Amino acid sequence: MADSRPQQGESPVAQLDVTISACEDGAFQKRGHKARILSPEEAEKLAREQVFVSDFKQQKLEKEAQKNWDLFYKRNSTNFFKDRHWTTREFEELKACREFEDQKLTILEAGCGVGNCLFPLLEEDLNIFAYACDFSPRAVEYVKQNPLYDAQRCKAFQCDLTKDDILENVPSDSVDVVTLIFVLSAVHPEKMHLVLHNLYKVLKPGKCVLFRDYGLYDHAMLRFKSSNKLGENFYVRQDGTRSYFFTDVACCKTFSLPGASNSIKMQRLWAGLG
Numbered sequence: 001m002a003d004s005r006p007q008q009g010e011s012p013v014a015q016l017d018v019t020i021s022a023c024e025d026g027a028f029q030k031r032g033h034k035a036r037i038l039s040p041e042e043a044e045k046l047a048r049e050q051v052f053v054s055d056f057k058q059q060k061l062e063k064e065a066q067k068n069w070d071l072f073y074k075r076n077s078t079n080f081f082k083d084r085h086w087t088t089r090e091f092e093e094l095k096a097c098r099e100f101e102d103q104k105l106t107i108l109e110a111g112c113g114v115g116n117c118l119f120p121l122l123e124e125d126l127n128i129f130a131y132a133c134d135f136s137p138r139a140v141e142y143v144k145q146n147p148l149y150d151a152q153r154c155k156a157f158q159c160d161l162t163k164d165d166i167l168e169n170v171p172s173d174s175v176d177v178v179t180l181i182f183v184l185s186a187v188h189p190e191k192m193h194l195v196l197h198n199l200y201k202v203l204k205p206g207k208c209v210l211f212r213d214y215g216l217y218d219h220a221m222l223r224f225k226s227s228n229k230l231g232e233n234f235y236v237r238q239d240g241t242r243s244y245f246f247t248d249v250a251c252c253k254t255f256s257l258p259g260a261s262n263s264i265k266m267q268r269l270w271a272g273l274g
Helices: 040-048 055-063 065-076 118-124 137-145 189-200 219-223 248-255
Strands: 014-023 105-110 128-134 154-158 175-181 203-214 229-231 234-236 242-244 263-273
Touching: 040 219, 055 065, 065 137, 105 118, 105 189, 118 128, 128 137, 137 154, 189 203, 189 248, 203 242, 203 248
Parallel strands: 105 128, 105 175, 128 154, 175 203
Antiparallel strands: 014 203, 014 263, 229 234, 234 242
16 A cells, blocks of 8 residues: 655645634634535445454554654655645744744744754744654654754654653743644544643643644545554554544544643634645
8 A cells, every 4th residue: 555645745635724722711713614525436435444453453553653653764764754844834823923023932843753844944933942852763863963953943852742741851831832733643543632731731821732634535544445444534554654634523622621721722723625
C-alpha cells in the first residue's frame, strides 16, 4: 500500500483548521465549515469497511508507536515533508496575538518533526522564541543538526505528550501560541485529551492553540483498505504509523476538556478543499 501522507508539494484535500483560545465562557463558534461530498463509489467503499484490525495488533501498534515514527524518520531523513511557509499567512493569529509590533512571542510546536514548520517561522519572524518537541528522538536530533538551529532562539526536546510532563522542559503559563499541525491525528483517539491537558499547562491564559489536521473523507482516508481500519475514522499505514480523520463534531469533543484549568473557545473551524 502506498503511503497515504501528503508528500513534497502536496496538501490534504480535506483538512481542518481550528483556533482555540482560553476564555471564560467555553462556547464554540464555527465558521465556514465545508464537508467533502463523497462520490457513490467512495461511499460504497467506506460502507463495506466494517472489519477492524485485531485487538492484539492494535495493542502492538500502540506499544510500538514511537519506534514506528523513529523508523519513518530513519527511512526518510528530512526529505519527506515540504517546509511549511504558509503558517503565518493562513494562521493570522500568529501576528494578531501581539499587543505591539515588535513584541517577542514564545511558541511551542507540538510534534515538530524535523522542523518543516519551525524553521520557516524562525526565519520569517525574528521576535519568536520557540520550544519544539516530538515523539521521535530521531526527529528531534534532525532538528538540532539543522544549520538554522540556534539554542538562543529555540529549544528542541523529545516528549511523549500522552504521558511525559511537558513542564520538565517548558515553564508553566509561558507560551503565547501552541501549534498542533498534522500531529493529533497520529495519536490514539482515546489519548488525545492527554496531549491537550499537557499543552494547556504551558499556555498563557487567553492565548491560543493553532490546529490543522486531516478532515473526514480526505483522499488519504479513501486510499486505505479495510485491512487498515483501526476504528471509526482511524487507520494504520503500512509502516505502522496511524492517522485519524476529524469531523467538526470530533474537534469540538476533543477540545472540550472536562476539568481543564482553562475553558476554551473555538474561534474558527474550517475544512479546506482542494
